[in-house]
Amino acid sequence: MHSARLLFTFIGCFIIAGAAADGDWPQWHGPDRTNVSTETGLLKQWPKGAPPMVWSISNLGRGYGSVAIQGDRIYVQGTQISSSVVFCLNRADGKTIWARALGRSMDQQRGGGPRGTPTADGESVYALSEDGDLACLRTKDGSVAWARNILKEFKGSNAEWLLSESPLLDGNNLIVTPGGNKAGIVALDKATGNTVWTASELSDPAGYSSCIVADVQGVRTIVTLTARAGVGVRANDGKLLWHYERAANDTANVATPVFFKDKVFYTSAYNTGCALLRLKAVDGEVKAEEVYFSRDMMNHHGGVVLVNGYLYGFSSAILTCMEFETGKIQWRDRSVGKGTLTYADGNLYLLGENNMVGLAEATPAAYKEKGRFQISDQGWPSWAHPVVCGGKLHIRNQGILACYDIKEK
């Protein structure tokens, strides 16, 4: 028993080192969930047509999730027949190494299949299906270390457009939002799956967002956007720290919050808007105070990135650059059409829901496009967030995952 603990601790140390390694993107929105890559040496302008394609696969079934990349592996969720599946791919050529079913796949009028992105952690990978099936899989062969259905066990009900969360690792805890009664957010022991705490003061149903972890002046805090509010709970015990409703709507809250220094930014669409909150740690708790509320950023599902003091994201269908501290609008442009984005090496990598991929400079001065190309239509809006990792651009669209070489030669 003791030796097992020690072994886990050891693995834990190893993993934290692994996650920080250059060239990895081991989870949703990258190592620190900011969706900002630290890579450099990427193409400043795309060639006509598209950057060279390294490989492309088409066996992922359905789904809206993005990719997690660690070492020589890529993890991505999809479907096989009627199952919701985690795929482990060879990073060099996209070939499947293993595939493991988490449970049944769900259909939805806006497209079926999983929406989440796996979280890679060395010898383990964690993934949550669209139906609440959460599992820890061994990366060597995809075998199940443990599995729980978080909707059943914490009495959450599935969301209209199905669970879309990517589980968050915080130390030894795996954080997910079942949205159950007195179990809005829960922490599970990542090694065993056993419950560590439940946020018993929070009973909001789950939104479509994923949690981030924030160090608020020494108070480690889990931050997310539920079906009702932007919230923060204490990372060590799940105590509810704030519950801010103004930036949430009652239809769909999707965007992962943005944390920077002592502030958190929430945004949602459906005529809602965005808000910046100032966070202040007091006696081990955190107080949140509204800096501004604005209707100028109503982000639906594409997320926002913060680069050098400016937020970039689609306000409904319009790409918008907004000053983080003030909410002031710098510019608006239709760009590639309503979509999603990521950031690397001075540029925004854009993916419009109508399959247009674009590159634009991340500058508050003006919208400056540096290239675009069309990917093939897969019958559903292309909502999976793009990933830049190791000089490659990864674009997932339902069954297809394509890898492009964007390294400057």
Add this chain to the structure above:
Amino acid sequence: MNPTPQHSCKLKSHPAGLFLPLLLALPLVSQDWPMWGGTPQRNMVSPMKNLPTSWDIKTKQNIKWKADLGSTSYGNPVVADGKVFVGTNNDNPKNPEITGDRGILMCFRESDGRFLWQAVSDKLESGKENDWPGQGVCSSPAVDGKRLYYVTNRGELVCLDTEGFLDGKNNGPFQDEPHKGSTDADVIWKLDMMKELAVFQHNMANSSPAVWGELLFLETSNGRDDSHEKIPSPRAPSFIAANKNTGKVVWQDNSPGDRILHGQWSSPGLGEAGGLLQVFFPGGDGWLYGFNARTGEKLWSFDLNPKNAVWPKTRNDGIATPVFYDGRIFLATGQDPENGEGVGHLYCIDPTKRGDITETGRIWHNSKIRRTLSTAALADGLIYISDFSGFLHCLDAKSGASYWTFDMLAAVWGSPLAADGKVYLGDEDGDVVVLLAGKELKKIAEMNMGSSVYSTPVPANGVLYIMNRSELYAIANTAAGPPN
């Protein structure tokens, strides 16, 4: 049959016979806006003059009055009988005794915006499948004399007394109003389409009725179940005509039947074509149907999608209302806004043809437009129509040739209004733009309304009504003052 019964009402309201010859010398046009689109032809135009082109909700410049609504308001304003009627929810209860989620139809006094009465509908127990939470009343009512017709969130076609209980009388055969206070609605009759016609509306019943003579026309919203996999009630009517005095169904039709793609959230339009009074219903199967309005005889049908279109990517249904202008029908296609942006199609259709008129009745077709919820405005041979992606298009009504496109840079749910040589349009950012009507694009002004304008600007008696999510503004040039 009087095509616009409100004309006579308005004339009668002028006491001095002295002015009558002068009024008769002017074109006989109503100054009220008694139903969605103003008239059964549904054309979003008005000959009204001196409408405001600038206002400010902060400084109250040109703001005649403002009324607070619920938190979400989709029932576009209508103005008649000295009152303004809107559909909203109950997030800001006018009656502190009646709280919680309900569908609300509110009535305000036209002159000063004073709240007069409200009709309250409880939510259906079946929940979002038939009656999406928080959406309130989404139907825009039709007023005819002292009677108002609208569709509740429960799928009921209801006739109300425009006076409510303010006249101290419980009018009509219906006597079981749960609330009978002075600020409550007086129900004349009700037709429960779910119970009596087996209608299964998808998410919301929202049709805006049209009145013509003794008949009321509306779409039932019959559609798919929550899973979107089944149509629980394919034999239930999609389209009905009812007697306006009794609420009895005169004729019904279920042509879309088991081919409904999603829901049916459109409203009918009417017009005299080919020697017949016709009613036009956009079906949830993506076809437009023309009927003899009096008998219900199906005259023709028109496929609004290319034959190779595939639901939901490229095949659309009709959300917008068909407009009848110059003997032709103008209608563009779209989808539930939740389904996002996509390709759309705008058609000009000849309703004198018979049978499947997809080829024979197509005068022109434009596929530059995106998916839309917007109903067209046609004036002086030009068509103004917006799309969900946020583009306002101006085309030639005869040829379909494009003159200009204006980018709102925000989603548009409402429709343009063409009046007084200008075009008004609101968007999701809450901006209302005023453009010069005509073949040249010219923006006159842009005002922000504080929250999304999902509604369509409404002109009545010299006043422009603009509703955002939670407020109704009456806007008028203060220098001139509204005529009264």
